[in-house]
Amino acid sequence: xxxxxxxxxxxxxVGQDAVVSTLTSxxxxxxxxxxxxxxxxxxxxxxHSWLFTGPAxxxxxxxxxxxxxxxxxxxxxxxxxxxxxCHTVLSDTAADLRTVRPEGLSIxxxxxxxxxxxxxxxxxxxxxxxxxxxxxxxxTDSAANALLKALEEPAERAVFLLCAPSVDDVLxxxxxxxxxxxxxxxxxxxxxxxxxxxxxxEELARVAAQASQGHVGQARRLAADPxxxxxxxxxxxxxSRLRRTGDCLAAAADLVEAATADAQAxxxxxxxxxxxxLKTALGVGATSAGTRSASTRGGGRAGGGxxxxxxxxxxxxxAGALKELERAQKSRGRRTVLDSLDRALVxxxxxxxxxxxxxxxxxxxxxxxDHADATAQLASAATPEQTLRRWEAVLATRQALAxxxxxxxxxxxxxxxxxxxxx
Ligand SMILES: [Zn+2]
Numbered sequence: 001x002x003x004x005x006x007x008x009x010x011x012x013x014v015g016q017d018a019v020v021s022t023l024t025s026x027x028x029x030x031x032x033x034x035x036x037x038x039x040x041x042x043x044x045x046x047x048h049s050w051l052f053t054g055p056a057x058x059x060x061x062x063x064x065x066x067x068x069x070x071x072x073x074x075x076x077x078x079x080x081x082x083x084x085x086c087h088t089v090l091s092d093t094a095a096d097l098r099t100v101r102p103e104g105l106s107i108x109x110x111x112x113x114x115x116x117x118x119x120x121x122x123x124x125x126x127x128x129x130x131x132x133x134x135x136x137x138x139x140t141d142s143a144a145n146a147l148l149k150a151l152e153e154p155a156e157r158a159v160f161l162l163c164a165p166s167v168d169d170v171l172x173x174x175x176x177x178x179x180x181x182x183x184x185x186x187x188x189x190x191x192x193x194x195x196x197x198x199x200x201x202e203e204l205a206r207v208a209a210q211a212s213q214g215h216v217g218q219a220r221r222l223a224a225d226p227x228x229x230x231x232x233x234x235x236x237x238x239x240s241r242l243r244r245t246g247d248c249l250a251a252a253a254d255l256v257e258a259a260t261a262d263a264q265a266x267x268x269x270x271x272x273x274x275x276x277x278l279k280t281a282l283g284v285g286a287t288s289a290g291t292r293s294a295s296t297r298g299g300g301r302a303g304g305g306x307x308x309x310x311x312x313x314x315x316x317x318x319a320g321a322l323k324e325l326e327r328a329q330k331s332r333g334r335r336t337v338l339d340s341l342d343r344a345l346v347x348x349x350x351x352x353x354x355x356x357x358x359x360x361x362x363x364x365x366x367x368x369x370d371h372a373d374a375t376a377q378l379a380s381a382a383t384p385e386q387t388l389r390r391w392e393a394v395l396a397t398r399q400a401l402a403x404x405x406x407x408x409x410x411x412x413x414x415x416x417x418x419x420x421x422x423x
Contacts, residue, residue: 002043008087009066009079012060014194014216015186023063024179026077027070030159037204038156047179047414051136054183056238056342057215063183064132065089068097072126085126095124109142112312116150119158129161137164137169144171151177185214195223210264213350218343221266228265235344236351236371239378239390239420247357248417255413259341266336275325316416324345341409345398351375357369359384375399382423389423396408 010020027421030045050067054060069089070079080086089371098109100117115131123129139147151160153175162178164170170178181370186194194216195205200223208222210233221228235258238251354375357364359382366372378387397416401407 003293008081009069009090010030011081012062012066013183014249015190016063016203017057017180017184019063019183019333022065022320023070024077024079027067027073030071030077030128031076033157036207048158049151049160049178049241050162050181051167051175051178052161052181053166054182055165055185056339057186057212057218059216060163060183060205061134063181064163067132067161068094068132068159071128071130072096090241091270094126094130096126097130097132099132099134099167106138106140107133107135107143108140109146112139112143113148116146119150120161123157124369127157129155129157130159132161134163134164134260136174139174140170148173148177160304186216187214191219192216195219210365211347211350211368211370213346213367215343215346217266221262228262232344232347233261233371234258235347236374238348238369238417239351240374242417242421243417248421249414252410252413252417255339255344255417256409259344259409260337262340263336264342266340275322276330279322282356327357338405338409341413342401344396345394345401349391350389351378351399355379355382356384356387356391359387386423390420393423 010024013020028047030041033041033043050064052060052064054063060220065080069081069086072080072085072089072094074083083088089097092099093417096211098115100107100115115133119129119131121129147160148171150158154160160178162170162174167175167180167182188206189210191214192205193213194204195208196202198220202209204223205219208219211222212219222232235255238255242248285318347368351371351374354366354368354371355378357366358375358379360382366375368375382390393416395410401409401412
């Protein structure tokens, strides 16, 4: 993977030069903690609470993770991407990084209290204890209040990294305590440049970047994976299939199935890599010779680190950590399916936008230039008003799924398919 020399953790942040410069200088300031103490780091520009914002696909999680790696990195300049600290952060197995994701609809006060307890404990390997909160827009009121107290008087070595779609999604009291890092959606040219640098053919890179509308992860998948391209093609052919009610229901089922397959492809490799990394860190599985004591990934460590533990305790701790990882992966899997479905709906919305653009003969670049034939066919078979209603129906379904995580995807897509036919 590192075929082009040394890749730093900052290279994952596509088209975010301003953000990278903010984060690298903060990480350099933070490094002063080891030699000159926390006060010197703070004076040099290190901050305890950060709020990362940006639209889906801008690389919010990647940016927060890169910063965490930069804070724990063992080399200068920080964020080398090569040292053990960088590796454990990127594989989500760093002892000093605790990640919180909502399992259900919200992050409750119990999760936040556990997080705050963890923030107060001393770092075990690096200089900082990092608390990464993936969906900081989903706190319950009492959880937000508990967190606020921790942000007001942070423990000396604690760093909170909050992620949310926009600053408006976070309570004013919380965001006023945080230093803000705003990511933007990378341009098509940014994405093309990255894909080409990673070895993709330029023409393919351009189609993938254009079709993904700035979503780097999606562009990468489209450029690298023929099956991902086939699934996108199937999604874009869907509008021409909607004649009878049975067709609509079948199309809706296909849409959900494609999203599930897409999510599995995206998640399987990562899950496996994480599990392997955790097993290695725990000294179980392939490398069983080690006598390293068990430590779960961030938080929940069983007491101090005094000497070797009896083997039975080690194994039990390891099993617990693996089980916890499995649960986190399952929860992420559900969310990845919804993310993939959302990508499919974005593709569909882009298609109807293209149809409308061609009906109005507007001189605008198409989102899906490789599906110009389908676009022309749909344009000639409908009025602009119908196209607009269809476009709106797709956007409304996206919104409904985003606002209501309890909504069954199959039902949402079935009513969408019927609405598209009847528009
Ligand atoms: Zn490093």
